[in-house]
Amino acid sequence: MTELTDIWVYLSSEPLLWLSATLVAxxxxxxxxxxxxxxxxxxPVLIAVAMLGSVLLATGxxxxxxxxxxxxxxxxxxxxxxxxxxxxxxxxxLVRSSALPMxxxxxxxxxxxxxxAVGIGWALGLRGELLLSLAPKSVTAPVAIGIAESIGxxxxxxxxxxxxxxxxxxxxxxxxxxxxxxxxxxxxxxxxGVAAHGIGTARxxxxxxxxxAFAGIGMGLNAVLTAFLAPAMIALFF
Amino acid sequence: xxxxxxxxLCFQLLGEVLTxxxxxxxxxxxxxxxxxxxxFVAFPKVAEAVRPTANGLLxxxxxxxVPAGVGVVGHLATFSDYGxxxxxxxxxxxxxxxxxxxxxxxxxxxxxxxxxD
Numbered sequence: 001m002t003e004l005t006d007i008w009v010y011l012s013s014e015p016l017l018w019l020s021a022t023l024v025a026x027x028x029x030x031x032x033x034x035x036x037x038x039x040x041x042x043x044p045v046l047i048a049v050a051m052l053g054s055v056l057l058a059t060g061x062x063x064x065x066x067x068x069x070x071x072x073x074x075x076x077x078x079x080x081x082x083x084x085x086x087x088x089x090x091x092x093x094l095v096r097s098s099a100l101p102m103x104x105x106x107x108x109x110x111x112x113x114x115x116x117a118v119g120i121g122w123a124l125g126l127r128g129e130l131l132l133s134l135a136p137k138s139v140t141a142p143v144a145i146g147i148a149e150s151i152g153x154x155x156x157x158x159x160x161x162x163x164x165x166x167x168x169x170x171x172x173x174x175x176x177x178x179x180x181x182x183x184x185x186x187x188x189x190x191x192x193g194v195a196a197h198g199i200g201t202a203r204x205x206x207x208x209x210x211x212x213a214f215a216g217i218g219m220g221l222n223a224v225l226t227a228f229l230a231p232a233m234i235a236l237f238f
Numbered sequence: 239x240x241x242x243x244x245x246x247l248c249f250q251l252l253g254e255v256l257t258x259x260x261x262x263x264x265x266x267x268x269x270x271x272x273x274x275x276x277x278f279v280a281f282p283k284v285a286e287a288v289r290p291t292a293n294g295l296l297x298x299x300x301x302x303x304v305p306a307g308v309g310v311v312g313h314l315a316t317f318s319d320y321g322x323x324x325x326x327x328x329x330x331x332x333x334x335x336x337x338x339x340x341x342x343x344x345x346x347x348x349x350x351x352x353x354x355d
Contacts (some may be wrong), residue, residue: 022308026301045300049307056311063312070305077302085274085290086292089285092275101347109339117331124323130316134327134335137336141303143320148264156309160292161324165306168332178335182340186345191339194330198299212347218339225266231263 012061018069025051039169040203044165075140081223084140086222095217098186105187106218107196110225113138114233133157135230137165140197143223151231162197169196185210189205193218243292245284249274 015060027042036042055068068072095102111216117134126134133153136144138235141162173192182188189211192200198221205212253270256262262269278285310317319322 016297022304024303026304037331045303045307048304049310052304052308053311056308063309066308069303072310073302074305076295077306078250078267078270079246080302081265082253082270082274083295085249085271085278086285087296088271089275089278090289092279098347100350101343102347104346105339105343108342109335112338113331113335116334117327120327120330121323124326126320126323126327130320134324137328138332140299141306142299143265143268144308145303146267150263150265154313156306157308157313159303160310160313161328163303164324165292165328165332168328169336172333173336176337177340180337180341182344184340184344185346187340187343190343191336193263194339195335200336225274226269227264 005149012065012203014067015072018066019054020054021074022048022070038202038206040167040199043163043167043199044076045166049160049163058228077145079139081142081146084220087216091213091217094213096220098146101187102217102221104192105190106221106225108195109191109218109232110138110222110229113195114226114230118233118237127156130157132234134161135234136226137161138169138186138197138222139226140219140223143227147230148226151234163199166196166199169200173200173203174207185212189214190218191221194222197222239291241242242288245288246270246274246295247291249277 020141024216025048026044029047031041031045032047033039039139041057054065055061056063081176114135116236117137118131121134123196132151133148135151135153136147136158139162141159144162145155148155169192172194177188178192189204190207191209192204193215196203201219204215215231249270250267251270252269252273254266257264257266257269
């Protein structure tokens with residue numbers, strides 16, 4: 001009979017184990033998310049990350065070994081970013097109907113998100129790679145990871161900051177917008193999508209169909225704008 | 239489905255090649271996204287055909303962040319040092335951006351929609 005350690009040696013050298021583990025952990029997270037009635041606080045990505053991270057730490061597995069398996073999932077981020085063109089195109093008619101408010105809200109929302117995050121981080125002592133990782137935090141993860149890499153941030157750190165931003169945005173958007181007395185569903189959805197990407201968009205869809213559609217547009221447009229704006233603002237200040 | 243996946247991959251490839259060739263400070267897939275929207279505008283039939291494949295890719299979008307997210311195990315020391323700083327930055331910045339964006343939208347909409355009346 002093969003020793004257990006031999007099996008482990010085989011498994012830990014092949015991509016299959018960590019690829020399977022990634023899908024299983026995400027399925028578990030997604031199941032909990034559905035069970036909770038899709039609460040923004042129960043984020044499937046955060047759950048999967050916590051589970052896999054604990055397993056890596058407990059087994060002393062280096063991240064590079066894990067990534068050899070997980071890279072097949074990670075690779076799909078690029079094609080998924082390009083695929084965002086389909087919902088963006090499908091909503092172009094909506095974009096045309098309120099183009100000017102949208103463009104202004106996009107520029108202000110995107111600029112405030114980058115400048116306030118980087119500004120607060122800087123004031124509290126963050127520098128270099130850590131600070132740059134904050135800049136694209138409002139953008140949908142596949143694009144944010146690409147932006148972080150191109151401006152010299154840490155992509156893995158950005159991925160986690162993006163998820164936290166989405167969860168915070170999804171939880172706070174309704175109370176914040178109510179406190180400001182904003183009743184226009186287009187404005188509420190759009191601003192949420194710009195500041196809190198897909199997680200915020202999912203939240204907007206739960207509240208109101210129009211808000212959800214505008215949130216999706218806001219997310220898509222901000223992915224493109226931040227890719228231009230973040231490097232420019234970083235170059236301006238540093 | 240395969241030709242549509244090929245189209246998406248080719249636009250990513252085009253984006254990657256162009257951003258490198260032109261030294262653009264932009265992720266290749268984002269340029270691919272913009273170019274593919276342009277193609278859809280020029281040929282609406284293509285958009286119709288690609289949509290199911292694109293939506294299939296997007297329906298499991300959050301799964302795709304997991305591998306990068308797990309990379310946080312390499313940043314545990316960073317988080318124990320700077321966790322509260324990151325948390326404060328995100329907790330202040332996110333509602334600020336939502337409020338600023340929504341107020342701008344409402345303000346501009348009021349101006350333009352009144353002008354149209």
